[in-house]
Amino acid sequence: MSLKDILSPFTAWKHVVKDPVTIKDPFTREAAERYRGFHKNDIETCIGCGTCEDICQNAAIDMVPVDGIETRDGDSGLRPMVDYGRCCWCALCVDVCTTNSLSLSNHYNWIDEDPDQFRYIPGVDKKEWDTNEKGWKKPEGNYELYDINRVKMEEQAPESRDDSFIEIVKGYSKEQALLEADRCVACGICTATCPAHMGIPEYIKAIRNDDLEEGLRILYDTNPLPEICGRICTHKCETVCSIGHKGDPISIRWLKRYIADQHPSDQYKEILGTRDIELNGKTVAIVGSGPSGLSAAYYLALLGYKCTIYEKLPEAGGMMRYGIPEYRLPYDQIDKDVNYILSLGVEIKTNTNIGTDITLEELQEQYDAVFAGTGLHMGRSTRVPGTDHQEVYQAVDLLRDVVLGKEIPVKENIVVIGGGNVAMDITRTLARLQKVKFGKVSIIATSLESEDIMPADREEVVEAREENATIIPGWGPTKIETEGEHLKGLHVVKCTSVFDEEGRFNPKFDEEQIDYFKGEMVVESIGQGMDISYFKGDIKENLKLDNRGRIIVNENFQSSIDWLFVGGDIIQGPDVIHGIANGHKAAIGIDKFLGEG
């Protein structure tokens, strides 16, 4: 042993007076800026879509109800609760979060003797790191686990469509549909908002699996008009889509159309298993062949009822055929959906008017129950001076006449009053007819509502302008200028607000600001009313209405007259998907009423 070996251990003594390299108090040491520590959640932004729970590979997250957070359209009312006995701080939950509400603080140390403390609801159970700005957030920019941009739909260009009624939207190819379906996180938030509560994540999953027969079965579970809805549904589902919070919502409507478009109608019975339906011997009369009547007929037919539809007009479809222009919904697609329903043994008597050709009492005698879904076909008038002039028309009447093949008295300059989808439909229809007749478009549509609150779908306004129609929102009509049999134009005044503080319709005007739109023809499109003059005598006496004149029905759409069920636009909506949902519920209600359900 050398002297060095004996002395060297003593050299360690020099460290006694040095500062230690370890940290005396590690509990106050801050972690790195982007360290992945305990969760934070902005519960006002969170919608409880549960995508965090779904992606967690450790099953560390539960979706739980929270006091004070209501379940409503677009928000499940649930919030994520994290179990730190399982969390591995990978932050996949943060990276997939559809609203960017979830993040991780850089707080990492926490001591408690009670293990249950390590399960908590971030953002609800207050923690000291809730205000900690550091930690892990979803990176800004193009970092997403799904594509936030929807697959673009190919459409006819304005110049190739503005003089014809050719369908504008071309529909997705298989490749496009698969890409679009792949964006869906299958949270199911949309299902509650769809009036028919369609199995939306399920049919999108069927597209991903390329099992389109299963897709069609899921569609028909809740909606017997998928070609129609796949084109013109008001797609309220898309307004609550979780992906829509930070990107484009999933094209739910176009994906539905994709499924329906893939199957020729002669395969439907095979796919849907409806080749042999046993009749139960009971009969139901259906008044009106719009969405609610067709839906009721379809679901009743599946249950074995013999249904007969009575339709006033020459063909089935109601507003879908006689209100919606062909460039949005081609007639052959209406026929495809309708003909399949008729193929199940549903009979239709067209050109038959209830009240004149056959009365409601007669239907009651001949059938076990009656469903009435006669819709809103009477245009409402603004009743400003001049509306009784012969060159003032109702939008719904003109749209119907176009389908019936009647000559439309198209003028060189036209003014449309209204800002809803019907107003856009008639504006774009007349613009096409002007283009054909005069080689140019000169049509103004004006609405009380300002641009941001126009009730029409945004794309309708955009496309109308692409087709050279002029949309001037925010004006109220005061008078139609006429000169004998000629109409000269429309006087308007600036509308400053449409609804009062309670949200009631109560327009206010600035009388100082006026304008004048020249035109030889005015079309009113400010809403439609119902024509229920076919309810007569005892039926009229016994039919209960509420204080605003609407027919009272129960949850099965049964009126105060037990054999009479009522649905569609005259009860709820107005739109196709509410009608479909009503008809379905009424079918279940009729089945209960007739003792079969």
Add this chain to the structure above:
Amino acid sequence: MKSLLNNIKSRFSIKDVTEQRSNLVFIDVARESAVPLITYLRDYEGMTHLVLLTAADWIEENEFQLTYLLNNPEQKFDIGVRVRISREKATMETAHHLWEQVATYQRELKEMFGIDFPGSPGVDKPFILEGWDDLPPYRRDFDTKKYSEDTYFPRPGRESNDPAEYMKKKMYPNEK
């Protein structure tokens, strides 16, 4: 870097070169060229330091990708040598004779991906998983969630709700 690339292009069959940054290049080579290429880079091009050896599972193409990341400490740049091997028969020539620590990386890859490196010292010894009897967990067909659900019991009192089902219960309980 340019002359280096020319040198190796004339000696090895290179599939592709990706210049990621001025100081980082990825070179894709066929399996039989991989170990000879990194030997050459170490011995003749100053890439004396092995930064890491890692793998990725390209399950759709039924292949694993190995990446040997080498560093030139003098000139301060990196080269990643990438090689695809079959997923079905996942074996690769060992490179532990070039750097001793490669054996540790290869032992890790054996355990986490199931890629074998015959002849690599201790390659079959457990690395960190201790008694693992399932699919190698870094393979993409390993279902992590199912494994955690099957292996670990949930803490008592845990309960979750499906958002769509919960919304139905709250918003339209009487509908079908």
